[in-house]
Amino acid sequence: MKSAYQYDIHLPANYDPNQKYPTIFTLHGKGSDEKNMFQLVEPLNEQFIIVGIRGNLRLGMGFQFYELKSLGNPIREMFDLAIQNLESFIRYATEKYPIDANKRYLLGFSQGAILSMSLALTMGDQLRGIVALNGYVPHFVKAEYSLQSIEDVSMFISHGEYDSVFPIQIGYETAEYFQKKTSKVTFNIYPSDHGVSEGNRTDFVQWLMEDAEVSMNN
Template identity: 70%
Template sequence: MKTSYPYDIHLPSNLDPDMKYPTIFTLHGKGSNEKDMFGLVESLMDHCIIVSIRGNLTVGEGYQYYELKSLGNPIREMFDQAIRELEAFILYVSEKYPIDSTKRYLLGFSQGAILSMSLALTMGNQMKGIMALNGYVPEFVKTEYPLQSVQEVSLFISHGEFDSVFPIRIGHETAAYFRSLTPHMTFKTYPIDHGVSVENQRDLLEWIKLDSGIV
């Protein structure tokens, strides 16, 4: 199978051929690339597989997974296609590498967070958990997609208190939405703009270590 997305895969240096490993799939923000997100979880690479997915569309000097009509308003057809292709990508890579299908995680920032939360809703318990930083769930996903239960999916959602792209109100609304769907939801805010602080990174690493038993 030819995948729709270029990707980097980082396998544990002491890979045991008889083991399957917890895996983090990363999705970057608009205009960035796969190396940006890898840095957030690089310290875990001896204990899990990290799959860094690059958007397949160029924007400026970086990449994206879909285009926008306006800020916060994805082109629906492109968004739908990205969801379908990312689902297929996750399943394909899970067959190709020694990935523990009961411990698959998504880590996304901004556009990547939007996709991560939407994929949680479409894939349900095929994912063990997601880490969504500074994003939201499009209304059409909530109302028009065939949603799966996330009752058993773990979520770490964070948002910048001074986010100038997606105001903090959106973060609180997103947290409230998922709080109604699963008891396994952690929501944190940080005194930053549209980015990831050192504290945010520390908290997400502690969260995934605890949730997955990685270390």
């Protein structure tokens, strides 16, 4: 199997090739890259494998996973293909590296958060959990995709109170949508614009460590 994406992989410092590890796949925002995302999750690299996925479409000095017709309106064909390719990539990486298939997490910001939440809905309990920072779920995903149960998927959703790209109301609507589908939703608002505050980072790092520890004890 060949990867549709370039990526960085960071193995734990005391890596044991005979052990399977919980893993975080990061998905960056529009115009960014996988290296920016690693800065957010670097404190977790002692316990987790970190796989930073780079969007396959160039945008300025960075990359993206799909293009838009307008703000909040992905080009459907490109979005569909990104979802398919990312599902395939997660399978590819799980086969290639010592990844525990029962402890796979997605962590995305903006476009990456949109993809992470959509993938939670298409992959269901193939994922242990997701962290979605300042995103939403496109209407066509909710209305037209084949959706899986996410009852057992842990979710950390956060939004900036002063987000000038996706207004805070979108954050409330997104959280409400998922709270109807699973009881495992943490929803936090931070006094920030369209970005990740230090408080947000501290909270999701702690959340991931605790959730992975719970999964190891079950």
